[in-house]
Amino acid sequence: MHVLTRSVRALLRAAPAAMLLTGCIPHSLESTEVGVRTVRLALIGSTGVVSEPYPAGQTYFFPPLINDWTVFDVGLQNMAMTRSADSGARAGDDSLRFKTADGNDISVDVTIAWRVDPSKTPYLLQFVGGTTKEVEERLVRPVARTVLRDVLNELRSEQFYDADMRFKKADQAREACAHYLAPEGVVIDQVLLGEHAFNPAYEQVIKDKTVAEQEAARLRSESEAAAEQMKRELEVAKGEVNQKIETAKGEAQKATLEADASYFQRDRESQAVLAEAKSRTEGLKAQAKALAGAGGHNMVKMKVAEALAGKPILFIPAGGGDLRTTNMNDLLSRYSAMQALGQAAPTQ
Numbered sequence: 001m002h003v004l005t006r007s008v009r010a011l012l013r014a015a016p017a018a019m020l021l022t023g024c025i026p027h028s029l030e031s032t033e034v035g036v037r038t039v040r041l042a043l044i045g046s047t048g049v050v051s052e053p054y055p056a057g058q059t060y061f062f063p064p065l066i067n068d069w070t071v072f073d074v075g076l077q078n079m080a081m082t083r084s085a086d087s088g089a090r091a092g093d094d095s096l097r098f099k100t101a102d103g104n105d106i107s108v109d110v111t112i113a114w115r116v117d118p119s120k121t122p123y124l125l126q127f128v129g130g131t132t133k134e135v136e137e138r139l140v141r142p143v144a145r146t147v148l149r150d151v152l153n154e155l156r157s158e159q160f161y162d163a164d165m166r167f168k169k170a171d172q173a174r175e176a177c178a179h180y181l182a183p184e185g186v187v188i189d190q191v192l193l194g195e196h197a198f199n200p201a202y203e204q205v206i207k208d209k210t211v212a213e214q215e216a217a218r219l220r221s222e223s224e225a226a227a228e229q230m231k232r233e234l235e236v237a238k239g240e241v242n243q244k245i246e247t248a249k250g251e252a253q254k255a256t257l258e259a260d261a262s263y264f265q266r267d268r269e270s271q272a273v274l275a276e277a278k279s280r281t282e283g284l285k286a287q288a289k290a291l292a293g294a295g296g297h298n299m300v301k302m303k304v305a306e307a308l309a310g311k312p313i314l315f316i317p318a319g320g321g322d323l324r325t326t327n328m329n330d331l332l333s334r335y336s337a338m339q340a341l342g343q344a345a346p347t348q
Contacts, residue, residue, distance in 0.1 A: 024061040031057050032075035034118045036125050041066035053121045070125050073132040074116045079140060082109040082194065089136070095197075098149040100157045104202050108152065108160075109194030112144050112177070120185025128184070140186055147176045148191070157206065160196050169193070301333060 029035050035054035039047045054060055062069065082088040083095040095107040116124065116132055128139050151173040159165045174191040181188055198206060 038068035
């Protein structure tokens with residue numbers, strides 16, 4: 001009897017479960033979906049949100065009524081906040097508005113690329129919302145706009161025209177958003193800064209300043225180009241001057257070599273003439289020395305005899321001289337000597 005009672009009790013407890021199992025419905029998940037089950041009525045265990053999410057790409061069976069089924073899209077989401085009414089998460093001007101570091105009003109188009117952390121979907125269901133869109137509106141949007149304002153208002157007005165600076169600040173904003181949202185189950189992949197707009201009056205000032213800077217840059221470029229052209233022309237002029245200097249040096253060196261050669265030749269010629277004159281002088285001296293002796297007298301006599309050879313000679317005594325007593329040898333010697341000296345012939 002005791003055994004029968006226990007069996008009956010087990011059957012009675014299993015009957016409701018069997019009835020519920022026969023009414024289970026399927027819940028299929030896509031590749032970017034994660035499911036969260038909420039137990040409303042539990043025969044065994046506790047009720048509430050199940051702490052473990054159901055992975056994507058599978059089908060699960062649960063009885064209705066006593067279970068709620070919530071699906072989160074965990075794929076990449078793009079939350080665009082723009083001024084254009086035709087795009088963005090909200091209609092109308094939804095751009096991010098704030099003041100720059102130097103006090104000017106500005107609006108910036110911003111796109112946040114984010115996604116739900118699958119492991120945190122039970123937490124999001126309990127404390128944020130039951131859909132990915134609710135997570136965006138209730139958590140991602142307000143936190144991101146607040147953090148972006150705090151990061152971007154550190155820039156001065158003209159820095160928004162610097163693409164590198166904007167990219168740096170966008171990355172800084174991504175890190176700041178991730179710091180606050182990651183613990184809440186939101187992953188921030190990227191922050192993109194789009195077009196920006198200032199107050200129209202200030203926008204004109206910025207444009208005028210940009211035009212002035214471009215004009216100044218153009219003038220600097222032209223000035224630098226002119227300076228470079230002058231440098232090139234100066235180098236060309238230096239080259240021409242150096243070439244002329246080298247040519248003049250070559251001509252001067254050539255003239256010097258020619259003058260040295262001429263001087264050497266004239267010096268050799270003058271030395272030759274001097275040597276010849278010295279030789280002739282020495283010869284004359286030797287000849288004069290030879291003529292000064294007896295041999296010289298005899299040579300003179302021979303020359304006189306050769307000069308008188310074949311010529312008729314008439315001796316006319318002068319002063320009553322007697323030819324018979326005249327010394328003819330002495331007379332002829334004296335005559336020849338006087339002829340050599342250009343004097344008149346002596347008389348006896």
